[in-house]
Amino acid sequence: MRRTLYQLFFPLLFLLPTQTSAQKSYYGEEKWPESDTARKMYTVKGERHGVSYFKKHAFKDVEYVPGKSLAFNVYHAPEVMYAWCRTWAGQYPDLVEVYEVARSYEGRPILQLTLTNKKTGKATDKPAAYFEGGRHSGEVTSSEAVMWLAKHLLDNYGKDPAITRLLDTKTIYLRPQNNPDGSTMYLYSAQRNRSTVRPQDNDSDGLLDEDSEDDLDGDGVIYQLRKKATTKDDLEKADYILDPRDKAGRLMKKVQTGQGDWLVYTEGLDNDGDGKYNEDGIGGLDNHRNYPENWRPDQNGDRTGRGYTQSGAGAYPLSEIETRSTVLWLLEHPHISVVNSMDTRVPMHLRPPSTSKSTESMFPADLAIYTRMDSVGLAFTGYPWAGDVYDTYHTRSKTDRVTGDPTKPTPLTGPAPPRPSCFHPSRATPPDAWLPTRR
Numbered sequence: 255m256r257r258t259l260y261q262l263f264f265p266l267l268f269l270l271p272t273q274t275s276a277q278k279s280y281y282g283e284e285k286w287p288e289s290d291t292a293r294k295m296y297t298v299k300g301e302r303h304g305v306s307y308f309k310k311h312a313f314k315d316v317e318y319v320p321g322k323s324l325a326f327n328v329y330h331a332p333e334v335m336y337a338w339c340r341t342w343a344g345q346y347p348d349l350v351e352v353y354e355v356a357r358s359y360e361g362r363p364i365l366q367l368t369l370t371n372k373k374t375g376k377a378t379d380k381p382a383a384y385f386e387g388g389r390h391s392g393e394v395t396s397s398e399a400v401m402w403l404a405k406h407l408l409d410n411y412g413k414d415p416a417i418t419r420l421l422d423t424k425t426i427y428l429r430p431q432n433n434p435d436g437s438t439m440y441l442y443s444a445q446r447n448r449s450t451v452r453p454q455d456n457d458s459d460g461l462l463d464e465d466s467e468d469d470l471d472g473d474g475v476i477y478q479l480r481k482k483a484t485t486k487d488d489l490e491k492a493d494y495i496l497d498p499r500d501k502a503g504r505l506m507k508k509v510q511t512g513q514g515d516w517l518v519y520t521e522g523l524d525n526d527g528d529g530k531y532n533e534d535g536i537g538g539l540d541n542h543r544n545y546p547e548n549w550r551p552d553q554n555g556d557r558t559g560r561g562y563t564q565s566g567a568g569a570y571p572l573s574e575i576e577t578r579s580t581v582l583w584l585l586e587h588p589h590i591s592v593v594n595s596m597d598t599r600v601p602m603h604l605r606p607p608s609t610s611k612s613t614e615s616m617f618p619a620d621l622a623i624y625t626r627m628d629s630v631g632l633a634f635t636g637y638p639w640a641g642d643v644y645d646t647y648h649t650r651s652k653t654d655r656v657t658g659d660p661t662k663p664t665p666l667t668g669p670a671p672p673r674p675s676c677f678h679p680s681r682a683t684p685p686d687a688w689l690p691t692r693r
Contacts, residue, residue: 286362286438287310287442288318288331288333288438288442289333293310294309294310295307295308295309295310296308296309296310296439296442296443298360298435298439298451298536299359299360299361299451300359300360300451300452300453300463301453301462302453302462302463302464302536303461303462303463303464303526304461304462304463304464304465304466304525304534304535304536305466306536308439308443308444308445308469309443309444309469309472309474310442310443311442311443311444311474312442313441313474315328315329316328316329316330316331316441317329317330317331317334318331318333318334319334320334320337320338320341324338324401324405326398326401326402329394329395329398329441330397330398330401331438331441331442332362332388332397332430332431332434332437332438332441333438335397335401335430335431336363336365336431338401338405339352339365339367339404339430340352342367342404342408343367345408346408346411348371348372348373349369349370349371349372349408349411349421350367350368350369350408351367351368351377352365352366352367353365353366353368354366355429355579355583356575356576356578356579357575358433358434358435358450358575358576359435359450359451359452359574359575359576360435360451362434362435362438363434364429364431364432364434364576364579365429365430365431366427366428366429366583367404367426367427367428367429367430368425368426368427369404369407369408369421369425369426369427369428370421370424370425370426371421371422374422374423377425378425378587378589379589380423380424380425380589381423381424381425381589381591382424382425382426382427382587382589382590382591382592383424383425383426383427383590383591383592383593383594384427384428384429384583384584384587384590384592384593384594385400385403385426385427385428385429385594385596386400386428386429386432386580386593386594386595386596387399387400387401387429387430387431387432387596388400388429388430388431388432388433388434388437389432389433389541389542389576389595389596389597390433390436390448390449390540390541390542390597390598390599391433391435391436391437391439391440391447391448391449391450392436392440392446392447392448393448393596393597393598393599394437394440394441394598395598396596396597396598397430397431397437399596400428400429400430400596401430403428404428404430407420407421407426425589427583427587427590429580432541432576432579432580433449433450433541433576435450435451436448436449436450436451436537439451439536443474444467444469444473444474444475444476445466445467445476445535445536446467446476446535447535447536447537447538448540449537449538449539449540449541449566450537450539450541450574450576451536451537452537452539452574453536453537454534454537454538454539454554454566455534455538455554456533456534456535456538456554456565457528457530457533457534457554458554459526459528459534461526461534462534463534463535463536463537463538464525464526464534465522465524465525465526465528465530465531465532465533465534465535466522466525466532466534466535466536467520467521467522467532467535468521468522468523468525468532469521470521470522470523471521475521476520476521476522477520477521478518478519478520478521479518479519479520479521480494480506480516480517480518480519481516481517481518481519482515482516483514483515483516483517488517489512489515490511490512491511491512491517492511492512492513492514492515492516492517493508493509493510493511493512493513493514493517493518494506494507494508494509494514494515494516494517494518495507495509495513495514495515495516496516506518507655508655508656509656510656510657519531519532520532538566539566539567539568539574540564540565540566540567541574541576541577542595542597543564543565543566543567543568544566544567544568544571544572544573544574544577545571545572545577545581546571546572546581547606547608548608548609548665549567549570549571550562550563550564550567551563551564551567552564552565552566552567552568552569553565553567580595600639600647600650601635601637601638601639602637602638602639602640602646602647602650603627603628603631603632603635603637603639603640603641604640604641604642604643604646604647605624605627605628605640605641605642605643606642606643607642607643607644608642608643608644608665608666609644609665609666610644610665611642611644611645611663612624612641612642612644612645624642628640628641638650643666644663644664644665644666645663647666648661648662648663648664648666649661649662649663
């Protein structure tokens with residue numbers, strides 16, 4: 255019997271290396287569309303029912319090749335950020351480590367920096383903080399904020415006593431691009447998204463990414479278009495009016511469906527013939543809803559949520575490598591006590607909890623630290639709001655802008671990341687470095 259098993263098993267062991275070495279990537283030799291200067295189109299991986307190629311653009315407010323210095327009067331493509339990460343590692347060998355923590359859905363590297371004085375101890379032996387940008391690809395200033403922070407710390411080490419003491423005694427982890435696929439597509443094409451590029455059925459019609467935005471005039475900008483409601487059908491759908499605050503008559507104000515006299519669309523075509531425009535573009539997973547804390551199934555095709563669902567949740571918690579690599583890093587580095595995961599939509603210091611009041615689900619001692627950090631954050635940034643997701647975020651405006659009803663605390667499932675002292679979103683880029691977004 256032993257001889258028989260040996261005879262069966264030995265050929266298998268012998269063949270495995272040969273079979274593996276013969277395998278070749280489905281896409282062949284990798285050459286990313288952003289680095290292929292001969293390619294006029296930007297291509298996106300994944301099998302979808304819509305197009306996977308778009309006109310490639312070079313926008314004047316984006317830097318695609320590293321300059322002699324890192325300036326924040328432009329945005330920076332992911333490969334430029336990565337080039338600076340490697341430059342810093344060579345320039346400050348006693349302070350900086352750069353390494354790959356994961357590969358994205360399309361296979362791009364996700365790089366991370368460790369900043370600490372190596373001469374004063376191991377990085378993992380010191381209290382640490384983690385800063386992350388780019389989770390939502392279209393919110394580009396979050397990545398710029400991480401890069402600005404890295405540069406600020408390195409430029410001032412040995413000059414500023416507080417920063418010198420910080421890197422001597424603490425460890426700072428910085429991940430500027432947690433979603434390089436979506437960010438690269440955003441900065442090289444007219445396509446807009448806040449997710450990875452994994453195909454997703456956003457409108458529950460059984461098709462994946464079949465109705466993306468169309469840059470009809472080819473200028474690289476997806477415009478908002480308005481249409482005066484004149485027919486009975488249009489008037490039943492109209493949900494915008496002219497904002498009375500704008501004398502020029504261009505600013506629109508959203509109202510309840512059927513109470514407006516304008517319809518507002520984004521530039522494009524009804525590619526799937528369902529009467530809607532651009533409702534299922536590239537990707538659609540909302541990475542900050544893919545974390546384990548309070549995760550709920552995706553509302554598209556859900557059979558288990560019993561109505562307790564969320565859009566863009568993914569197949570299961572941490573189904574995406576971009577979120578999984580974040581959580582695994584935090585779990586493997588328990589000396590991290592502060593996490594700042596940045597968005598750019600609202601000028602607010604946002605923190606847990608997201609499904610109940612702070613007093614109901616936090617230890618008093620922890621809550622005291624949170625509220626103290628809320629105050630410090632407001633004093634430093636001048637933002638109008640700081641607090642938890644459940645209460646402060648949903649009641650920051652006293653009335654609903656559509657219904658006019660008073661706002662009330664509302665649960666938000668799956669916020670990111672599930673870690674104490676999570677301040678997010680943030681716009682840490684200095685005010686003089688802000689740029690008007692092109693879309």
